[in-house]
Amino acid sequence: MASLADLGITIGSLPTGPTNSIVDVRGVGLGHSTVVYDDPPPPFGRGVARTGVTVLDLGGDAWAYPVPAGVAVLNGAGELTCRSQVDEWGLLETPVFLTSTMQVGRVYDAACRLLMAEQPRIGIDDVIIPAVGECDDSWLNDPRYMHVTDEHVAAALGAARASAGSGISPEQGAVGAGTGLSCFGYKGGIGTSSRVLPDGHVLGVVLLTNFGQWDRLTIDGLPVGRTLGPPAHAAPPPAGSCIGVVVTDAPLDHSACERLARRVGLGLARAGSTAHHASGEIFLAVALGLRVPRGMAPALAPISGRALDPYFEAVVDATEEAVLISLLSAHEVTGVGGRFVGALPVEAVARLIREGRHS
Numbered sequence: 001m002a003s004l005a006d007l008g009i010t011i012g013s014l015p016t017g018p019t020n021s022i023v024d025v026r027g028v029g030l031g032h033s034t035v036v037y038d039d040p041p042p043p044f045g046r047g048v049a050r051t052g053v054t055v056l057d058l059g060g061d062a063w064a065y066p067v068p069a070g071v072a073v074l075n076g077a078g079e080l081t082c083r084s085q086v087d088e089w090g091l092l093e094t095p096v097f098l099t100s101t102m103q104v105g106r107v108y109d110a111a112c113r114l115l116m117a118e119q120p121r122i123g124i125d126d127v128i129i130p131a132v133g134e135c136d137d138s139w140l141n142d143p144r145y146m147h148v149t150d151e152h153v154a155a156a157l158g159a160a161r162a163s164a165g166s167g168i169s170p171e172q173g174a175v176g177a178g179t180g181l182s183c184f185g186y187k188g189g190i191g192t193s194s195r196v197l198p199d200g201h202v203l204g205v206v207l208l209t210n211f212g213q214w215d216r217l218t219i220d221g222l223p224v225g226r227t228l229g230p231p232a233h234a235a236p237p238p239a240g241s242c243i244g245v246v247v248t249d250a251p252l253d254h255s256a257c258e259r260l261a262r263r264v265g266l267g268l269a270r271a272g273s274t275a276h277h278a279s280g281e282i283f284l285a286v287a288l289g290l291r292v293p294r295g296m297a298p299a300l301a302p303i304s305g306r307a308l309d310p311y312f313e314a315v316v317d318a319t320e321e322a323v324l325i326s327l328l329s330a331h332e333v334t335g336v337g338g339r340f341v342g343a344l345p346v347e348a349v350a351r352l353i354r355e356g357r358h359s
Helices: 083-089 101-118 150-163 224-228 254-271 305-329 346-358
Strands: 029-038 048-057 067-076 096-100 131-135 189-196 202-211 240-248 280-287
Touching (some): 029 150, 048 150, 067 083, 067 254, 096 101, 101 131, 131 202, 131 240, 131 280, 189 305, 202 254, 202 305, 254 280, 254 305
Parallel strands (some): 240 280
Antiparallel strands (some): 029 048, 067 280, 202 240
């Protein structure tokens, strides 16, 4: 896996956290369950799977200790369950589950079962609406067959919880929910980055990248896609989607979280996104600093006004970097019908960046 440092690139002026990932936010974990197999269609097999589940865990019992949250939509041809509840209450009560478009129902059901087993008051005192986001991986994955199981969701949730506090950057690229995704005509998937704020708080972004056309790929302001030319392989359609999740340990309220979520779109635009008609760019931001027991009001005053400016900067820079990391981390994948999506040609990109710097 190449890094931006290998390319001589630094995005923005704010420092990254120790792992440059969302797990730099205390208590937060990110885990995957990757589903890959080549079988005949049912009833003799399971079909061709290039899919999976990724879970972002917020630490502790999110139902008993919900967190302030906000949602922003750049283009709405996609899905994030719980969006209307977050809009109304300004709170998130579950981990965030990511998967492919036609697996949302299965992941939602599994999430309900898993969380009820952990918290026996769910369904008695009140119900839950799990946060499940999706991107369409049908260019490489056969969506007609239900590949994801409860066991896959449980494995991803367990991996997320094990990663919290580990000090190890999570796997990225073509893993978990990112297994079958493409970005700017190359293999995309999972990307994450973090920033440390001047006040000492930490902010992280995780993306599910499945968007963009090859000629718009921009790296640190350079028109890399246009200079590289079209990929050697047949590029997937340029629509796609991107689910973005921002997490910070700062004391921010619902309104501030909404404002942070909107800034994810600026980071995508820097990388070259134009949010196509058929694309679902949906962003969620959560803040752990005002977390209190269910039904109680926070005692701290939230950060607001101009004090949010460094947080906006952090979201935009971390988002741009997470897009590029998803590309640099991903390996080539062959999927359903023999369709092939290659990895970004890192050596050619590095050469273009060196030439661009000296031109």
